[in-house]
Amino acid sequence: MSTHQAPRQLKLGFILHGVGPGWGDWRHPDADPTASTNIDFYLRQAKLAEQGKFDFLFVADSVHITEKSSPHYLNRFEPLTILSAVATHTKNIGLVGTLTVSYSEPYTVARQFASLDHISRGRAGWNVVTSWLSGSAENYGKPAHPPHEVRYRIAAEHLTTVQGLWDSWEDDALVHNKETGQFIDPAKLHTLNHQGEFFSVRGPLNIARSPQGQPVIFQAGASEDGRNFSARYADAFFTEGSTIESSQAYYADIKKRAAAFGRAPHQASVLPALRAIVGATEEEAQALHRQAEGLIRIEDALVALARSFNEHDLTQYPLDGPFPDIAQYGADSNRSSSERIIRTAREENLTLRQAALRYASPRKEFVGTGVQVADAIQRWFLNDAADGFILFEALPYQLDAFITHVVPVLQERGLFRREYEATTLRGNLGLDVPENRNTAARRQAA
Numbered sequence: 001m002s003t004h005q006a007p008r009q010l011k012l013g014f015i016l017h018g019v020g021p022g023w024g025d026w027r028h029p030d031a032d033p034t035a036s037t038n039i040d041f042y043l044r045q046a047k048l049a050e051q052g053k054f055d056f057l058f059v060a061d062s063v064h065i066t067e068k069s070s071p072h073y074l075n076r077f078e079p080l081t082i083l084s085a086v087a088t089h090t091k092n093i094g095l096v097g098t099l100t101v102s103y104s105e106p107y108t109v110a111r112q113f114a115s116l117d118h119i120s121r122g123r124a125g126w127n128v129v130t131s132w133l134s135g136s137a138e139n140y141g142k143p144a145h146p147p148h149e150v151r152y153r154i155a156a157e158h159l160t161t162v163q164g165l166w167d168s169w170e171d172d173a174l175v176h177n178k179e180t181g182q183f184i185d186p187a188k189l190h191t192l193n194h195q196g197e198f199f200s201v202r203g204p205l206n207i208a209r210s211p212q213g214q215p216v217i218f219q220a221g222a223s224e225d226g227r228n229f230s231a232r233y234a235d236a237f238f239t240e241g242s243t244i245e246s247s248q249a250y251y252a253d254i255k256k257r258a259a260a261f262g263r264a265p266h267q268a269s270v271l272p273a274l275r276a277i278v279g280a281t282e283e284e285a286q287a288l289h290r291q292a293e294g295l296i297r298i299e300d301a302l303v304a305l306a307r308s309f310n311e312h313d314l315t316q317y318p319l320d321g322p323f324p325d326i327a328q329y330g331a332d333s334n335r336s337s338s339e340r341i342i343r344t345a346r347e348e349n350l351t352l353r354q355a356a357l358r359y360a361s362p363r364k365e366f367v368g369t370g371v372q373v374a375d376a377i378q379r380w381f382l383n384d385a386a387d388g389f390i391l392f393e394a395l396p397y398q399l400d401a402f403i404t405h406v407v408p409v410l411q412e413r414g415l416f417r418r419e420y421e422a423t424t425l426r427g428n429l430g431l432d433v434p435e436n437r438n439t440a441a442r443r444q445a446a
Helices: 039-051 079-087 106-119 134-140 148-166 224-233 244-260 282-294 298-309 327-331 335-347 352-360 370-382 398-412 425-429 437-445
Strands: 011-015 056-059 094-100 124-129 174-177 182-184 216-219 236-239 269-274 388-391
Touching: 011 269, 039 056, 039 079, 039 398, 056 079, 056 425, 079 094, 079 106, 094 106, 094 216, 094 425, 106 124, 106 148, 124 148, 148 224, 216 224, 216 425, 224 244, 236 244, 244 269, 244 370, 298 327, 298 335, 298 352, 327 335, 335 352, 370 388, 370 398
Parallel strands: 011 056, 011 388, 056 094, 094 124, 124 216, 216 236, 236 269, 269 388
Antiparallel strands: 174 182
């Protein structure tokens, strides 16, 4: 067997975000305000990202809204549904969806993602979230939203239960012998019999394993509990990536934690968010950046900022006064994001207005020509701040611009693929197919 290891290459995901993240994007003259429920819009974006050889598409989600929620959150597709539709119009690109462990049952989740994995022939991924908006509980008849620490205990048990169900069938359990009439080998179909703190699941799952064995696990934990969960279970980590220095610190920390859990650090990818703005010239890119900033109303920026603080009403504070003391509202919500926002505001003495607008605006580091944006991406990649990025479309047709102007530069530099290496998400991410635990136990016993 060859010991040659292929050169490290960028991993790129694209977020299918309908009318945009909610910071005024939908107000652009070329934006489709119905995009979040427009199947044709999603299919165009998906096919375009696949033409650009992106590793995966990602659909975010939450299970709580108010009348102040961003346009995309107010009216959008459920992730597994839209990804199943996209699966039938694509061949290679991965399909990653968010689903909360706090308000779902492991058996149902296992069925849903296993089904998507089969429909796509091995391209499914699950972004495991715990949900941070307390209003979610009221939509599911729960008396209260679980505290932060409890949510991660739920997540660990939920995920391991789902993964156990995904191993219900050994790879050769389906015999399909028409002559004898034997459909399965019953010795290779396994019940889980899980009894835990939060869930009780017997099994087995009523769908076999897919070509990639199990869907790929994504996570976005940045708190202490979140980092430990991610390092132990996730194959890829979404991060906010506010600066190269903070990303380098996160990168080093999460890789160290993954190694401590006995995992190969190179198989756990760190993927910061990227809202690049690309122009044919630097002047055009800067003009587009100004246009993007001009679409952001302070009212929308406050709503976007408030999500990390359990949608606390920020309009009650003076816009041009010191950043308010609101840490308690983020502690049991999006703890890591809220702590980062507060820390930045205090270190730089930002007003509420300045903090909100900065949070909502694309970073200038990734604004420029294709070469300039590729330079910035390469700088983060080669200096251990990222293994790749998850791209948001900052303005209409910026995915087109990224693929036209940035991807070819990355390919010429040998940093990104020219063709897909595999037809499964695991194959394209360079991840091994996990051995069925029951097959492994049989092999070890023998």
